[in-house]
Structures are given as structure tokens and as C-alpha cells.
Amino acid sequence: MSTQTDLLYTEEEEALRAAVRDLLGDHCDAAGVIARTESDAPHDLRLWKALAGTMGLAGLLVPEELGGQGATHREAAVVLEELGRAVAPVPYLTSAVVATEALLAFHRSRLRPGGETSVAADLLGPLARATAVAVLAVGLHTAPGAAFPTVRLEDGTLHGELTGIADAACADLLLVPADDGGLYAVDAAAVTVTPQVSFDLTRPLATVTLTGAPGRRLGDAAPAVRRALRAGAGLLASEQLGSADWALTETVRYLKDRKQFNRPVGGFQALKHRLAQLWLEVVNLRAAARGAADALATGEDVEVAVAVAQAYAAPVAVRAAEEAVQLHGGIGMTWEHPAHLHLKRAKADSIAYGTAGAHRAALAELVDLRAP
Template identity: 55%
Template sequence: MTLLYTEVEEELRASVRDLLADRCGAAAVLRRVESGTPYDMDLWKTLSREIGVAGLLVPEIYGGAGASAREVAVVLEELGRAVAPLPFLTGSVLATKALLQVGEEDLIQELASGETTAALAVSLAASPYRPLPETVTADGGILNGEVRAVAGAEVADVLLVPVGTALHVVEVADVRIEVVPSLDLTRPVATVTFSDTPAGEAIGRLDVRRVLGFGAGLLASEQLGVAEWCLSTTLAYIKERRQFARPVGSFQAIKHRMADLWLDVVRARAAARNAADLLAVDSGSPGGQEAVRDRELAVAVAASWCSEVAVRVAEESVQLHGGIGMTWEHPLHLYLKRAKSAEVALGTPGAHRDALAALADLPAPV
């Protein structure tokens, strides 16, 4: 195992970063969230089709890149750095992972090519450690019920709907999708309502908690990207901002705060990379109970640590920017909101720590 980035990963990073810098700068993101249509689907088409990120997890025989979770993690880091309003996590990670698990080849090929966008009809706040609430029923291929806080639903072409262990595919034209207020303006959530919705036979059996665990481990890389942007932006600001005829970054108290944040981000990078590396072999055979346990441990560590680090660095960044950090015009609030919303996405830090304690056989204090 190596936590270092390979040459291929660095090339992928450079391609994604250059595209985002050109078309998804802070000003562009702010304009989009103010417009009420934050998702940039034109940018998504370029990213998914020309760079090929939509098919990173998809094997080459299905038209994908045949890459692994390591490459996906690199893309998520860059999307976190830009708080890019794109359906990559919801479509190319969660939905694609679900389809790979059930083996739906035709739809996998459509997602890999970027022609179709899918979303997993599961609440973004769902935990990989608890059964999903049974809010949707299936009777003779007809779905009824609703799922709240679904991310990516309003820009998806199809929805993947778990009902128990069965996975159904539903066209978005057959459901009602209502976007609801969300803290994260760059990742809206919606309530999806099924009312005698035709779904046909289930396409397979899905272990949705395994998919959510996979997503939680990779979400840590997005949170790492958020934290890295906040840290580097704050460092640049305190070098320029002057007070008492000297840069504020020269004050010892500021230096100590920045050093602590830097250490937090370095640890977050190690945790996120470790999770991505172990998840990279998750697409094949489980490799025995020991390998499964190692992956679950890595996910719990990365998810619990990176989520809190992203929030802490974003909060400190707002404080260290002073008055400008509190303005709408500065993009810092987008990063803080992304960090706060991601903190409760796919399992809270507390839920991941509880799972970590059980996996490591560390009993709670009496």
C-alpha cells in the first residue's frame, strides 16, 4: 500500500483542476447559487464525457475507465476544493456503485458514457450503520411513498430506488421531485414522492448499507479538498492583510492556529488516502473477513476525522478572514456550508466513531 499519489492520479487531478479553474471559479459558483439552479450540467457533460470521470468506477468491458476508488478520491478532492455543484458523488459514486453491485450492465454503460445521470433515492443523511427507514413500498411493480433529503434527484434522468433489499429503476418523469431548502447551496436536496409509480421488476438485490459505507469513505476526500482550500486561502490572506504595520500572519497567536490547522489537514489527508486505497480493492472479491474489517475501519476513521476537520478549518478560516469572511460576496460561506452539511451526510462523526469502537473492540467507558 502507498498513500502517495501516482503519476496517473496527478495527471487526472491536473485535468480536473484546470477545467474547474476555467469554468467553476468562486464567482461562477456564487452566481449559480443565486440563480436558483446551482448544478452546472454543461460543465458536468464536459467533465463526464471528455475527461471521463463518470465512468471511473466502471470496468472497461462496460465502457468505463476501469479505475478505482483512488482515482475517484482525487476527483472528489478537486470538486471539494471548488465546491463544484456537480452530481459526481450522487451519480458516479453512489448510483454507479449500486448498479455495479447488482450487475445492471446496460444502465452502467449509459452512466459511464455520461449520456445518463442517475441518483440513489436514499436520504443524504442515511447512515451505513442502520437499516434504512421503510418509507417506500413496492406492490406488483408499483411504488408508493416518499424519500426525503435526496441529493442529485432534480438533475437525474433515472432514480435507483431501494425497497428492502430490492433495487428498482424509475424514470424521473414518473415521480414528483420537490427541491427543499438546504444549508449547502451547492448540493441541494429534494423530497421524492412516488404515487402509483411504475417500476417493474427489481433489477437485483442491493446491500445499500455497503454502498453508503463506500460513499462515506470517499466523501472524506471531498471534505479533505474543502479543508485544503480553506487552509491555503487563509494562508494567502494572512500574508497580505496588514495590521499595526505588519502582516497579521506574523503574529505568534495566528501562527499557532495555522500550525494546528495544517496538522489537522495532514492527518485528514492520510486518513482519506488510506480509506480510498483500501476501498480500491472493494470492487473485487472481499478478500476475507480481515480485509473487510480493515476497509470498514479505514472508512470509519476517515469519515469521522475528515468531517470534523473540514468544519473546524472552515470555521477558523472565516474567523481569520475577519469581516470579509462574513460577507456573502466571499465564497468562504459556501465552503463552511458544504463542510457542515457533509458532516451529517452518510453517517455523523459520532456514528462512525461508535462503529470504529466496535470494529476495534474498544468498549465504551462504563
């Protein structure tokens, strides 16, 4: 007998949201984020330590026996909603979700003889304790199931160049796919990380160059990378939801306060219609994002749920940010207002882990509704 999925937030999830929002309110104001984008240190590692270390959020998806929280993707999704609202410059999605999921693909099934823990399990502990940041060295634009570049394995060391790697600049560990089909754990100190020009300055990209870098083989790359990118795409929808919800909420608030012709701008019918349409789209995005998070947590219909979420999320997040910029008028166009942070994040996220078009095509294959 099938049970009905409950996508409503639990009391525990709402408590987690409140705690994360309070912390971000104290340590991640918009002016501070904007200032960081103008510096040579875009990542807020102090905030990362507070989120990941003090609150233990880096280990939400890591089993308790490895020092993590043993929570589910639903809790991680709530965290990402709040990080999306603040456009927080921390490597949560890339390290605590994507890299962690790649390592979890080798946990339990890759025990050493004698019952010792696997290499992946040894690496998951520091990630859960926030003493290390890990990044999967696959371009941020790569969709789940798509082909990805690899480096050469020669004489036991790794050689090559990988581009578009998000948050590589703050990584301690890189998970690198090689041409022998394996995924290798490589210390960041053994590679050269060169910043790339990034549209979203709060999630910078970089080129990673390996010249004889040593690495520890974890196992087969393809299934681990697919699992990691699928989780990244599914939970990215929650980050996009947080950003879109911020854009809607702040725009409504502004239009209630802003007056023209002695009346609130929000009272004009044309703007009411635009906001009502945006509200409907954000509500639908919430359902899609929650569906993807729940599917990842339960393992049911994961491929379909993730494809649905990403096929819908990117256009809504971009439109919400564009409406925020436009409806805030002149101030929305300024560097001091955080609307541009959300617009750049939304545009960058629209191609992260596959475009909406790529996910629609994948969904058509999954449900056997291909174009004629």
C-alpha cells in the same frame, strides 16, 4: 507476506489532479458558483458534461467492458479532492460514486440466462458515458449499515415518499428501495421531485414522491445500499480534504498579504499557532482520506478505514472552514467571498453518510473497543 500500503499520489493521479483543477479553474469560478446558488438551477450541468463526458470521469469506477475507465477509488478520490476545493455543484459523488457502486453490486453476479448483460449493466453504460445521472433514493444522512426508509410495492408499482435525497433534481434515474427488499430502477420522469430547503445550496436535497411509478427490480437492496453508502462515506472524506486544504491555503495566503500595524497579519504568533494546528489536522485528514480510498480500491480493511476517515474528517473540515471565515476578517463574512460556500458544504457533509459520532461508534464495534 504482507505488502506495505503506499498512500502517496502516483504520477498518474497527480496528472489527473492537474487536468481536473485546470478544467475547474476555467469553468467553476467562485462567483459563478455563488450566482448559481441564487438561481433556480443550482447544478452546473455544462460543467458536469465537461467533467463526466469530455474527460470520462463519470465512468472511473465502471469496468471497461461497460464503457467505463476501469480505474479505482484512488483516482475517484483525487477527483473529489478537486471538486471539494471548488465546491463544484455537480452530482459526481451521488451519481459517479454512490449510484454507480449500488449498480456494481449487481454486475457480474446477475447475468441473464444466455450470457446477456444484467439490468444493472445496461444502466451503467449511460452513467459511464455521462448521458444519464443516477441517484440512490436514500437520505443523504444515512450511514452505511443503518436502516433506511422504503416505499411500498403494490400491484407491481411503487408508492411512497422519500426525503433528503441529494441531487434528485438533476437525476434521470432513481434507485429506489422497496418494502419487498428489492432495489428498483425508476425513471425520474415517473416521480415527483420537490426541492427541500438545503443548508448546502451547491448540493440540494429534495423529496421524491412515487404514485404508481413503474420500476425494474435490480436485486436485493440491503447489500447494494450498504456498499454504495460505504463508498460514499469513504470518498466523501476526500471531498472534505479538498475543502479543508482550500481553506488552509487561502487563509495562509490572505494573512501573508493582509497588513496591520505595518506588518503582515500572518506574522502574529497567535495566528501562526492556529494555522500550524490546522495544518497538522489537514495532514492527518489527508492520511485518513487516502487510507479510505486505498482500502476501497484494494478491498482490505474497508469498514475500519472508512469509519476512521469519517470519524476524523467532518470536525476538521468544519474547523478549517470556520477558521477561514474568521481569519479573513470582515471580508470572510460577506456573500461575495467563497468561504461561506465551504462552511455550508462542510457543515452539510458533517452529517452526510453518518455523523462522526456514528462512525466512532461503528469503529468501536469493529475493533472491539466499546465504551464501558
